[in-house]
Amino acid sequence: MKCKKCGARASVNMRQHRMALCKEHFVEWIPEQTERFIKKYNMFARDEKILVAVSGGKDSLSLWDILVRLGYQADGLYLGLGIDGGVQYSSESHRLTDEFAKRHNLKLHVVDIEGEYGYSIPVLSDISHRGKGKPCSVCGLTKRHEMNRIARDLGYDVLATGHNLDDEAAVLFGNTLQWSSDYLLRQGPVLPSKDGLARKVKPLCRFYEREMTAYAIARGIEYIYDECPYAEGATQIFYKETLNQLENSRPGAKLTFYLRFLEARQSGNLFIEKDREAAYNIHPCERCGQPTSAPELCSFCRMLEKAKTVSE
Numbered sequence: 001m002k003c004k005k006c007g008a009r010a011s012v013n014m015r016q017h018r019m020a021l022c023k024e025h026f027v028e029w030i031p032e033q034t035e036r037f038i039k040k041y042n043m044f045a046r047d048e049k050i051l052v053a054v055s056g057g058k059d060s061l062s063l064w065d066i067l068v069r070l071g072y073q074a075d076g077l078y079l080g081l082g083i084d085g086g087v088q089y090s091s092e093s094h095r096l097t098d099e100f101a102k103r104h105n106l107k108l109h110v111v112d113i114e115g116e117y118g119y120s121i122p123v124l125s126d127i128s129h130r131g132k133g134k135p136c137s138v139c140g141l142t143k144r145h146e147m148n149r150i151a152r153d154l155g156y157d158v159l160a161t162g163h164n165l166d167d168e169a170a171v172l173f174g175n176t177l178q179w180s181s182d183y184l185l186r187q188g189p190v191l192p193s194k195d196g197l198a199r200k201v202k203p204l205c206r207f208y209e210r211e212m213t214a215y216a217i218a219r220g221i222e223y224i225y226d227e228c229p230y231a232e233g234a235t236q237i238f239y240k241e242t243l244n245q246l247e248n249s250r251p252g253a254k255l256t257f258y259l260r261f262l263e264a265r266q267s268g269n270l271f272i273e274k275d276r277e278a279a280y281n282i283h284p285c286e287r288c289g290q291p292t293s294a295p296e297l298c299s300f301c302r303m304l305e306k307a308k309t310v311s312e
């Protein structure tokens with residue numbers, strides 16, 4: 001297998017693009033493509049301030065690396081979730097994120113959830129009604145709330161996350177299996193800013209997971225290999241495996257599944273009631289001021305409230 005650009009021995013073969021590249025050209029190709037996606041989906045402009053949510057994993061650190069290489073003004077946000085246990089997941093991911101920021105002289109904001117609210121994610125999920133046995137839902141809720149809060153408080157124009165194609169295709173697959181039209185309506189590379197929510201973008205949404213692994217390794221990025229010890233639901237992993245099987249026999253199937261969905265959605269061809277979203281009554285939460293459709297407090301503040309009652 002030879003590099004399409006220089007003929008040297010290829011190190012990454014992308015069957016879905018019928019293209020192989022050497023390490024050097026692959027490391028150039030990824031940012032070029034990212035730039036193309038940023039423009040294609042109108043994610044952000046050169047003069048906008050970007051906040052990258054970094055977890056210490058390969059995707060978010062690579063995203064930060066790519067945006068900085070492309071010359072964007074991108075700062076990092078690390079959320080300390082207090083998930084430690086056997087593998088020291090949080091301390092290790094924090095250390096790797098810190099090192100990356102220092103090595104490249106980048107600005108990193110760190111918010112420790114326990115320091116901020118008095119509970120780590122595992123404790124919060126144990127004592128609040130939401131999380132009995134499923135800290136991932138408490139974790140997801142907390143992350144969304146905090147990322148939006150920090151972006152708003154620090155005046156960032158846009159929030160960027162490192163979701164790759166495998167993540168997006170698995171979510172799409174799950175939502176399609178259940179025809180969750182509300183979720184389908186909201187899934188995409190860009191979620192516009194609305195009712196006090198920051199614009200959210202996923203610049204890596206068209207890259208396969210293995211491409212991101214290859215990029216992180218080729219760039220010498222040190223990242224945390226361990227999955228969160230609570231691991232996202234087994235269902236998500238099962239969807240990813242199913243899609244990988246499909247991809248193995250039909251290279252490009254995963255990409256086509258996602259891209260055709262985006263095209264159908266954009267052309268209004270999905271049979272979804274478009275006015276459904278307008279039916280929600282969005283207003284600011286009485287405590288934190290972030291938008292919510294719940295009567296008084298947003299779900300995050302209600303969860304904290306509950307946690308306080310239980311722990312007193």
Ligand SMILES: [Zn+2]
Binds near residue numbers: 003005007008022024
């Ligand atoms: Zn080459």
Ligand SMILES: [Zn+2]
Binds near residue numbers: 302
């Ligand atoms: Zn709130």
